[in-house]
Amino acid sequence: MAAPALEVAILDAPDADFAVEIEVVPSPASGPALEPESGRSTWTATVRVTYAGSAPADAAVRISTRIPADDPWFLIPGAFYGENRPADNDRIFPRFQPGASSAADHAAMVSDEWHFRADRAATPIVFCWAASGQEGVALGGSEIGELGEQSIGFAAGDGFATLSLTAPAREHPVSYYGDGVPRPAESELHRFVPGETITLVLSLHGIAADRHDYDRVLRELHRGPGAAHPAAGVAPVAPVPSAPLVSIDDAAAIAAEGLTRWHFDPDPGVLLETVGFDREVTGGDGRPVDRQAMHIGWVSGIPWATALLQHAHRTSDAEAARIARSVLDFCTAELSPSGTFWGVWYRSGGWTQSWTRHPRGLHARTLGEATDFLVRTLTTHDDPQWRAAARSNLDAMVARQRADGNLGAVHDADTGEILSWEGSAGLAWIPALVGAADWDPRYLRAAERAGDYYAAFVLGEYLHGAPEDVDLAPTSEDGYIAVMAYTALYRATRQPRWLDLARRSAEWMLTFRYSYDVLFRPLTPLGAAGFSTRGADQASSSNQHLHAYGLICTADLLDLSAWTGDSWYRDRALETVDCFRQLLPERDGDYNAYRGMITERYYQTECFQPKGMVLTLSHAWSAGVLLLACEQLLARGEAAA
Structure with missing residues (x-):
């Protein structure tokens, strides 16, 4: 050519x-x-x-x-x-x-x-x-x-x-x-x-x-040469310091403290979604700025309580275990009339629908992710209420699955009717169904039918619709749930088609991962800290900021490398773990936050905020996903990674 x-x-x-x-x-x-x-x-x-x-x-x-x-x-x-x-x-x-x-x-x-x-x-x-x-x-x-x-x-x-x-x-x-x-x-x-x-x-x-x-x-x-700062042979305007990295073990401890100290509210037993860095202006309880809400999964809820419980088990932290269990108890105590979890709990009104334009709509990705992590928890911490809630969700999905394998994107909380079949958000249910395969043979069959249906999205290079807040946009989160879905199917069946789809899903997901260090002005927070963007993910083409949610499939990428003999997936996973061990407040006051507060947004471009700023809100999922990745590495004996 x-x-x-x-x-x-x-x-x-x-x-x-x-x-x-x-x-x-x-x-x-x-x-x-x-x-x-x-x-x-x-x-x-x-x-x-x-x-x-x-x-x-x-x-x-x-x-x-x-x-x-x-x-x-x-x-x-x-x-x-x-x-x-x-x-x-x-x-x-x-x-x-x-x-x-x-x-x-x-x-x-x-x-x-x-x-x-x-x-x-x-x-x-x-x-x-x-x-x-x-x-x-x-x-x-x-x-x-x-x-x-x-x-x-x-x-x-x-x-x-x-x-x-x-x-x-x-x-x-x-x-x-x-x-x-x-x-x-x-x-x-x-x-x-x-x-x-x-x-x-x-x-x-x-x-x-x-x-x-x-x-x-x-x-x-x-x-290639210069990839860390690909400036076409041109040096940065001034030397940029490197942000220090805390150890894997310390990062886990900081993230766990963020969940227990800042996000947990004992009344009624929830992980508040966001908590403001500034506690003086807003008052000690933070209610004017803290979001008095909890999603069942995704940005709060069950997945991060699961990570906290895993951390508590490893460190013998009885108080962290009590907090994690209380969140899981609250999340599983009340299901929607249709048999699935609710979408969001609000202090002002209790449990209700997801963030969707469909009245009474519940989002498949959020519910699927919550059920997946609950099923994971049940493998080591059994509880009758938790198990009954998980089974109710799984049975509801199997009953609603379309003949072609589509699991639906938005479900009616009252009737279970599928309000939208669009997009690939239903991929989030596959790991939950696979994880409970020994409970009921229908679950694995449903997961495989879904895997076949959503394969067209992977092969078409257009996964979309996973997060509730951007409707049907293509997002990095679509990549995460696809990786988790197809690695789960391969782990359970060892069928080569699932491995190929897992590989392709990971490679699509990695298109969102920054391969270079953005140059920040030295007086911005990210510039002054020497924040390295290499390994962070763009949230989506709609939400153009960097986030850490890719840590959710750290173990899946490590497995994918082991299965394929291709170190690419492992290297990129560890690169992301490195990225988000930056800017962790080890002490109150570090990075204008309190110990354990972890932002959701790092602004690498002019979108939402000026380039170089960070969002001064701690998010439950930001602490939870870092905790999850660290615990996965520690469980594998990779604390020195």
Whole structure:
């Protein structure tokens, strides 16, 4: 395959005198390629732009390549997946739609052309396949280049797809800040002085017709030189300190204290979802800012009480065990009329539905995850009430499963009617069904039928709908539940098809995982702390912040490495454990928090908050998922990892 042709445009200075040199050379893969095929080539492009004018000129440089494409499919890891937002999604964020170019389209965040600042991407690269079953190309850059922050983007029209890198960064047609209100487009410029030459470096990749070929490219880039801070050969503005890491054992102790000291409320026995860092302004009880609510799973509830109970058992901590048991008792004491768990408990009104637009709706992922962890707990800590609750949930799901294996996405709390069959959230029920397979043979059969049904989402490279708060967006959490589902099926059956789906699910999930260290301004909290983003996950293309939820499948990734002999999954799992042993408050006052308070959000880009900030709320799941991963490593004898 010949190297894709490059074009260089000077933006906002059409009459200025610029000279351009382009050099494109083959670049060998830095790691072993998967199933090498002819035509999967990689090139390094060096573009030198010299300003020959007599007076300073303000301009930007855009480097592009284009291919014939009748039905293009785009991927920007962590930030954009195909159409990105289903047309009827109830949350507004950037959507690709051919031919959408009007002001009204852009006001609705719909366009046939998008350019994003590079730090929105888990790896700064944009992939494009010309059509289903056809080969494509990818164009990669770096967050920072000689002209500062850069952007990547794509456009489609007139039978072509165009991929580009722009320096300095610009966003078009609008900027996204985490809500449904588009911000004005951003257009940075560089002031060129006479005789100035700047150099921009990017990578070009030929990619196979199978869209999963992104995995090969991302592996190469992750292993490549400068991946820790891929600034195209340009050093950071100033040396960045490294945030200290606490040990695995200490991280577990800190996270457990966060749950017991801050999130547990003995009346009535819940793990409050969020707790404010600042206790002086809000008062000691924190009620003006602490969220007086608990989900049954997901952001609070059973999974993290389970992790706490595991920690208490290992450390012989009777008080932590009492707290964990009281939460599990409360969560299992009352089921919905349809036989499943409720979605959310509120202090003001008790148990009610999930966060969904469907009245009385209960979200499959939240309920499935809660049941999964309850079943896990029952293997070592049996309790009649807990077991009865788990069985009721499992029986309800088996009864509702559609003939094709779909387990439904949203269920009516009163009748059990499936209110939505859309998306792949039902994957979360598979580990629960597999975990209870020896209770009833129907459970494993139901899990396998579901595994067959949801395989199409994995093979189609478009898992979506797992978290309650972004409707049907593609998210990192969809990857987590797919990994947990297919590793559970393989663990139980040893059937190769489940192992292949587990592998592909993990590789899709890892598209959300940052492969480089974002450069923060030194006076921001993340910059001052030297926070390394490598190993953190973008929450979703809608929620563009970093989070730690990927720790939930630490053990699954370690198993996947052992089964396949591929260290990639293990290395990336441990990289995430390392990432979130940063910024842990070991003492009250550390990082403007109290010991055990762990944030949900690290802002690596301009979304929700300015880049470099952290959300000053401790989340129950943030402590719980770190505790879970640490306990999994400790149980495996990997405390030194």
